[in-house]
Amino acid sequence: MDNQKKKGGVVALILVVLVVLAAVLILPKIYKKYLKANSKVSGKAYLYIPTNATYQQVLDSLDKNELLIDQSSFLSLAKDRQLSTKFKPGKYPFVKGMNNRQIVNMLIAGNQEPVDVSFRNIRLKENFAALASKKLEFDSSSFIHLLDSADFVAKYGFTKDNVYTMFIPNSYQMYWNISAKDFFERMNKEYRTFWTDERKNKAKEIGLSPQEVTILASIVDAEALMDKEMPTIAGLYLNRLNKGIKLEADPTVIFANNDFSIRRVLNRHLRKDSPYNTYMYKGLPPGPIMMPSIAAIDAVLNHENHNYIYMCAKEDFSGYHNFSDNIKDHQANAKRFQKALNERNIKK
Template identity: 35%
Template sequence: MNLKYLLDIDKTELLTALLAFILIAGTVLGTRLYNLSSNSAVHFEEQTEILFSELSILAELENILSEHQIEYDAVELEWAANILGWRRYQRGRYVFEGSYSYNSFLSKMTKGIQDPTSVVVLPGSTLERLSSSVAPKFYFDTEDFLAVFEDSTYLAEKGLNTEQLFGRMLPETYLMYWTSSPKDVVNKILREFDRSITEEYLETAEELGYSFDEILTMASIVEWEAKNEDEKTKISGLYWNRLERGMRLQADPTVNFALGERRRLLFEDYQYDHPFNTYLIDGLPPGPITNPSLSTIEATLNPDNHDYLYMVANPDGGHIFTETFREHQIESEKWRIWLREQLRIKRQNELKEQEEANGENS
């Protein structure tokens, strides 16, 4: 075979291979360069939350992506991280949904551009329930959050006791960052409370002859008692009437608070010795028993003008209001009769279900 012919073939094949390599390399490089800034490099089918509890590296990010079953090119991601310099990711919470370029995806976490989390504070809560609903939104646990309300230094700094601080946990929806500390969270809610309590509120409290802390305490009782929004001003008027006449409040929610549980009260519960039990103490309890909403605070500051002194629950979830104790006794008996009937119906239904179950098993 002619040596010159072989050399010509080898050169042709070499040139073809070289051109193919250049084409492939160019295509790969072009795709990678394109993905640096185009929204097609990393795709999230659904909203995905990435959490870093500390400064993290690329390997940790890749582990999280794998845990969430996010498809991506590991080699290309590492190349992009090296080229762009986005290799360390700040502590925080980052939310992704849809498609991203490597630049937008990695830079967000490197720069620590967190996505806020929505925190809902409900009215009429307990400190334990508030802690259980708030803490999962952040890096800390419930014990860390509860500790703020027992921190004597912090309480002294705010000039509040535990109940007064909790009473100021204004019901609202807040946007906060996952990395916020327990005190950051409490401080933000306190700032919103202070912003919402206008000078007009303070002036109205003064006209009523009470400090704002006393108004907040009364509002907390109204919050716990009122199941219907339209009853709040009537209930607050009733409680203010009792105080003005030198009567004890005798508010059932204060007994529930003293007992530490929400349930139907028994006769002996009313004798439970506790500084918050308004069946045994005169005037208002030492502090709020829950966190009232702004509407309840307003209702407490602007009570209905009436002569009601007594109320008892009714089957509709509201109350029957009366002016005399005799009227109250009559309505209370009606309520007890209704409760006994409900208990009878419940037991009858349970017995029927048991009989049907026994029949099926026989």
């Protein structure tokens, strides 16, 4: 009986020793694999996984950007979790203290960090495409291809000329790997949200479509250095439209000539044959000459009612304008401004 007790005690002791040894040998490996911090960054860094990236590209990016302290423990857990077939594209934040379990779960779940995309007062759609492609994954050419597709933009109620009116300047959050088409649709959703019934009714009251309001707003924005003048300038151009008078807006001539260094519009500039040259053609141009601000759009919708049909920059170069309702006063204003240009030797 005593021998059996002794044997039982020995077996129990051996089991305890084995358990202790297992704990000593295995638990650190488990801790290292699952719970030990494995993010090498001291603050915050990002892993970008492009659409259609291979698993090897993901691993190469982790290595190239030095995001992991110990790659072997990460690879072990990644293999167990089948990360090679489950990772998702996107922009992923790495912060100090992250462990393998958190990193692998993030890449499998697609828990990426959204990107802030802000834009305003961008002159050309090509400039806009370039800006968007710097913030997001898609390249600018794929986005321009959509904007230049008459069939595509027609589905949303636009033409190739006026589709740029769809983009409402603001700050938006979206995922880095959004496609060019999904980005366009997101912007169309924002456009429809912006054009409330109140705004659409105001546009209808002045006899313009939302696209036409934005086209006019682009001219107003280009003319007005001071936001407070926008409603006055908008009212002036609406007066000219309603009277069938050419808008004769210098910014449209500059746009038509595709020379944005022009400071003084000359007769040779006015001879440029373009639908955007409002000295040559009546009515609004076919599209905007820049991305107007929300303030400019609302200035058109809430324009000032007056009789002005002429405007000229003030000769003090303050950024403000002299307004008039007759040609005599306008010519006097223009003469003073031309004299000021000559005195400053501004020839072009």
